Amino acid sequence: MIAFENVGLRYGHGPEILKDLTFTIDPGSFHFLTGPSGSGKTSLLRLLLLSLKPTRGTVSMFGEDVTRLDQDRLLQMRRHIGIVFQEFRLLDHLTTFENVALPLRVRGQSEVSYRANVEELLDWVGLGDRMEAYPSLLSGGEKQRAAIARAVIAKPDILLADEPTGNVDPGLSERLLHLFEELNRMGTTIILATHELGLLDKFGYPRMLLNDGEMIIHE
Numbered sequence: 001m002i003a004f005e006n007v008g009l010r011y012g013h014g015p016e017i018l019k020d021l022t023f024t025i026d027p028g029s030f031h032f033l034t035g036p037s038g039s040g041k042t043s044l045l046r047l048l049l050l051s052l053k054p055t056r057g058t059v060s061m062f063g064e065d066v067t068r069l070d071q072d073r074l075l076q077m078r079r080h081i082g083i084v085f086q087e088f089r090l091l092d093h094l095t096t097f098e099n100v101a102l103p104l105r106v107r108g109q110s111e112v113s114y115r116a117n118v119e120e121l122l123d124w125v126g127l128g129d130r131m132e133a134y135p136s137l138l139s140g141g142e143k144q145r146a147a148i149a150r151a152v153i154a155k156p157d158i159l160l161a162d163e164p165t166g167n168v169d170p171g172l173s174e175r176l177l178h179l180f181e182e183l184n185r186m187g188t189t190i191i192l193a194t195h196e197l198g199l200l201d202k203f204g205y206p207r208m209l210l211n212d213g214e215m216i217i218h219e
């Protein structure tokens with residue numbers, strides 16, 4: 001599903017943030033991505049989201065070397081990847097409902113076909129009564145839940161989540177982890193960046209640990 005070979009990344013002329021990463025991720029697996037602040041978790045997720053190219057090495061996804069793909073194919077592939085950004089990135093001019101429905105709308109689905117699904121998911125994440133609110137009126141935790149709902153609504157093949165439970169209380173963060181687990185059971189490959197030791201311990205998935213630009217996977 002994902003294969004990195006001798007991947008290095010630097011921003012501009014800065015130091016190498018990721019050094020020589022070589023690893024593979026099997027389809028349908030669930031990994032935690034962890035490591036100190038500044039160790040490159042978000043940068044690694046940006047490589048996987050195809051929004052950044054490595055400075056050296058090759059990244060393969062869905063069996064193709066993504067460093068060689070043209071823009072059209074990259075965009076096509078990108079539709080199979082869901083992401084929860086660390087800073088949410090909800091669209092301010094759309095309501096919560098519209099934000100969450102967006103991935104379905106860009107796939108050409110009609111509101112009639114998805115309204116019930118979107119409402120059900122919003123209920124599930126506890127935003128049933130905030131559907132018509134614009135993001136500027138939501139709390140940090142509410143925005144985070146909306147961002148999670150948007151990332152999972154289209155059942156992507158790969159889900160990348162960057163500290164998706166950083167703004168909610170521990171009870172809710174566990175509940176949200178169960179949502180990711182359910183998606184994983186339906187076949188989605190998941191990489192979830194987190195600092196929360198409680199989650200790492202409670203959910204015993206393999207850990208990709210970044211440190212000083214290098215990575216160790218603890219299965």
Ligand SMILES: Nc1ncnc2c1ncn2[C@@H]1O[C@H](COP(=O)(O)OP(=O)(O)OP(=O)(O)O)[C@@H](O)[C@H]1O
Nearest residue numbers: 011014017035036037038039040041042043044086
């Ligand atoms: N756009 C950028 N330009 C230059 N340097 C950057 C850029 N984005 C990140 N960096 C640097 O790359 C390093 C890794 O950053 P990154 O955001 O990937 O870390 P992180 O592990 O996600 O940290 P955190 O846990 O705080 O979210 C940091 O030293 C950061 O300053």
Ligand SMILES: [Mg+2]
Nearest residue numbers: 041042086162
């Ligand atoms: Mg980060």
